[in-house]
Amino acid sequence: MPPAEVLPLVFDGVGLEAGGEWLLHDLCFRLDTGPCSVILGPNGAGKTLTLRLCNGLILPSRGRIRWAGSGGGDPAAARALVFQRPVLLRRSAAANVDYPLRLRGVARRERERRCEEVLEATGLAPIAQRPARKLSVGQQHRLALARVWALRPQVLFLDEPAASLDPAASRSLEAAIHVIRKEGTKIVMTTHDLGQAKRMSDEVLFLHRGRLLEQTPAEQFWQEPRTAEAKGFLRGEVL
Amino acid sequence: MKSLILLLSTLLLATAPATARATDTFITVASTTSTRDSGLLAYLLPLFEAKTGIEVRVVAVGTGRALKLGEHGDADVVLVHARAAEDRFMAAGYGLLRRDVMYNDFVIVGPKADPAGIHGVKRATHAFRQLATRKATFLSRGDDSGTHKAERRIWKAAGIDPTPASGTWYRETGNGMGATLNTAAELDAYTLVDRGTWLSFRNRRDLVIEVEGDPPLHNPYGIMIVNPKLHPSVKVDASRKFVDWITSAEGRKAINAFHVDGQQLFHATGSQP
Amino acid sequence: MSELSEAFRTAFQLIVELDPKLVEIVLLSLRVSFSALGLAAFLGMPLGALLGVSRFPGRHGLIVLLNALMGLPPVVVGLLVYLLLSRSGPLGGLGLLFTPTAMILAQTVLITPIIAALTRQTVEDLWEEYQEQMRSLGAGTLEAATTVLYEGRFSLLTALLAGYGRAAAEVGAVIIVGGNIAHVTRVMTTAIVLETNRGDLPLALGLGILLVLLAIAVNGSAQLIGEAARRAAG
Numbered sequence: 001m002p003p004a005e006v007l008p009l010v011f012d013g014v015g016l017e018a019g020g021e022w023l024l025h026d027l028c029f030r031l032d033t034g035p036c037s038v039i040l041g042p043n044g045a046g047k048t049l050t051l052r053l054c055n056g057l058i059l060p061s062r063g064r065i066r067w068a069g070s071g072g073g074d075p076a077a078a079r080a081l082v083f084q085r086p087v088l089l090r091r092s093a094a095a096n097v098d099y100p101l102r103l104r105g106v107a108r109r110e111r112e113r114r115c116e117e118v119l120e121a122t123g124l125a126p127i128a129q130r131p132a133r134k135l136s137v138g139q140q141h142r143l144a145l146a147r148v149w150a151l152r153p154q155v156l157f158l159d160e161p162a163a164s165l166d167p168a169a170s171r172s173l174e175a176a177i178h179v180i181r182k183e184g185t186k187i188v189m190t191t192h193d194l195g196q197a198k199r200m201s202d203e204v205l206f207l208h209r210g211r212l213l214e215q216t217p218a219e220q221f222w223q224e225p226r227t228a229e230a231k232g233f234l235r236g237e238v239l
Numbered sequence: 240m241k242s243l244i245l246l247l248s249t250l251l252l253a254t255a256p257a258t259a260r261a262t263d264t265f266i267t268v269a270s271t272t273s274t275r276d277s278g279l280l281a282y283l284l285p286l287f288e289a290k291t292g293i294e295v296r297v298v299a300v301g302t303g304r305a306l307k308l309g310e311h312g313d314a315d316v317v318l319v320h321a322r323a324a325e326d327r328f329m330a331a332g333y334g335l336l337r338r339d340v341m342y343n344d345f346v347i348v349g350p351k352a353d354p355a356g357i358h359g360v361k362r363a364t365h366a367f368r369q370l371a372t373r374k375a376t377f378l379s380r381g382d383d384s385g386t387h388k389a390e391r392r393i394w395k396a397a398g399i400d401p402t403p404a405s406g407t408w409y410r411e412t413g414n415g416m417g418a419t420l421n422t423a424a425e426l427d428a429y430t431l432v433d434r435g436t437w438l439s440f441r442n443r444r445d446l447v448i449e450v451e452g453d454p455p456l457h458n459p460y461g462i463m464i465v466n467p468k469l470h471p472s473v474k475v476d477a478s479r480k481f482v483d484w485i486t487s488a489e490g491r492k493a494i495n496a497f498h499v500d501g502q503q504l505f506h507a508t509g510s511q512p
Numbered sequence: 513m514s515e516l517s518e519a520f521r522t523a524f525q526l527i528v529e530l531d532p533k534l535v536e537i538v539l540l541s542l543r544v545s546f547s548a549l550g551l552a553a554f555l556g557m558p559l560g561a562l563l564g565v566s567r568f569p570g571r572h573g574l575i576v577l578l579n580a581l582m583g584l585p586p587v588v589v590g591l592l593v594y595l596l597l598s599r600s601g602p603l604g605g606l607g608l609l610f611t612p613t614a615m616i617l618a619q620t621v622l623i624t625p626i627i628a629a630l631t632r633q634t635v636e637d638l639w640e641e642y643q644e645q646m647r648s649l650g651a652g653t654l655e656a657a658t659t660v661l662y663e664g665r666f667s668l669l670t671a672l673l674a675g676y677g678r679a680a681a682e683v684g685a686v687i688i689v690g691g692n693i694a695h696v697t698r699v700m701t702t703a704i705v706l707e708t709n710r711g712d713l714p715l716a717l718g719l720g721i722l723l724v725l726l727a728i729a730v731n732g733s734a735q736l737i738g739e740a741a742r743r744a745a746g
Contacts, residue, residue: 421713
């Protein structure tokens, strides 16, 4: 897969305010093609909000968000988001994968091909015709991943993937994410799970109380983060 | 979901008018509920339809509404029993023509026990005066129907205005004849009813005829064709055929031949002009 | 009490004998009410869905009005439609008065608010759950609303049954615009009025029992179909 044309994604002094309170302060960072970026931080740090800003679900109160290519505007077709609690349609697993493809206007044969491909890759092929809502939580998360994977996004955002899954299901999901990554898709995910972050990350963006405290290559971060708060977080302290 | 839609469409198709009538022409006759309830129309109309192939659709409502339907042009023919109102209808230009058709009669019915003591009284006005004096429960139609108008005429002739007593012994139901009779049977009350409806009524309980035969109790029917100048949609030819038939010798014979419980209900009065 | 048992006997007899006049009346009743249901769904569901997903000034007032219209007295609807369809009225030229079509129109007017209001409620509740996910998958508002409507199909089935129930049970509207004409516009409810007025209470009650049985049959089949579909779709 060619390098993402819509990257780098640049946050320039982005702030978010709601109900009289500032939730995000002066975020400045840049996401490039290549590394799997993990946004790490304790609960309430603003990780999900950051992801929602990346996906155009909310608009910044201050600052700018710039994508490369397409004149800097929001490249909706090139990115995809898997919600922490994905909403599946009341139809079969395969139909759920088919749905967004149909929205994009993909031809029927191509849709069938991609559907088969992603269901196979996520291990869901045997239960393709089962009602999506009847699947186990782990299967549902993999299905949510499969359906956006079929869209061939250049950038894939994941909000706390596997937050509600047991270790086995979690590993299953991570394996699928690995495959997508190998295909060349840029992965950006949030998590508060240290183990998962260690396994998945190539670089870490550490968020705390709405501020970006550091953006560090993974190897260095896991050995010795630069900020005191990050160090404390890794030690398991309540920040 | 698909099966639900299938079920719905099947039901719709299946219930499509398989019962389409064979005749093409039909006329709409606005008449009264008492006329329909007497059973005369169910007996008479098939004879006309068989002879001419014209279907007669009867909308049976209160007298006031029947005349209104004529005024609005929603009916072709109006058949009611309210002479004064009919004359006003014609005078106002709503009707093309009017003919006498027949008369039946009203009877005063009441509980077998007869607390007001009017059983067998010859004059209707005397009976009504007795009812007022004894304050016996009397049900009025209260709906401007032909029956109601006849009732009011008798009160007037007796020199009594019962309306101040409305809600006490004099009760205005505002309902059709059948519903009023049901109530009278329930309450053991007196009421005025046309003989036709009375004979076909199945829920008499303790009600019997108390007073009958007095000429003021006669109930004449008139038939009118709605004026096509006001409502061009009126089917004048077919309506004329109906009016001519019902006032012809054949029609008169049929009317007189209609019996319920061995009794003749209607007496034909119509004649060809 | 004896009238009640006679009524049950009459109802049983009517069903067993399959009297052609009765069959005619039952078929017409089904045709009128189901046609009205179809039309009301066609008009009311998109309206309800639209109201459920859009936000505009005056929306709350419109919702209150729609909910209030659910309680429209059938006889009032009958009068209004009569005034419309009367030869002296604006649509008199169509000659629809005293036909089954007039009855279908009146019942459609009666039950569209019910379908629309219940659809709105269902869609609005689901919209909260689905909206963001739909947007994120690339669905525009129209596409998302249609999808949500389909997602809520089981609740909407109840809305349809409520609409059908109201139409099948009413007499005030159809008797005014239909005229209760024998073989043409006589349905079960107007036939019951007729027999009640003639004092034939057992027959009237018997027809009433038949009406209830019919309602049970309709609801029962809908339930079965709904259950089967629900199991298939999860």
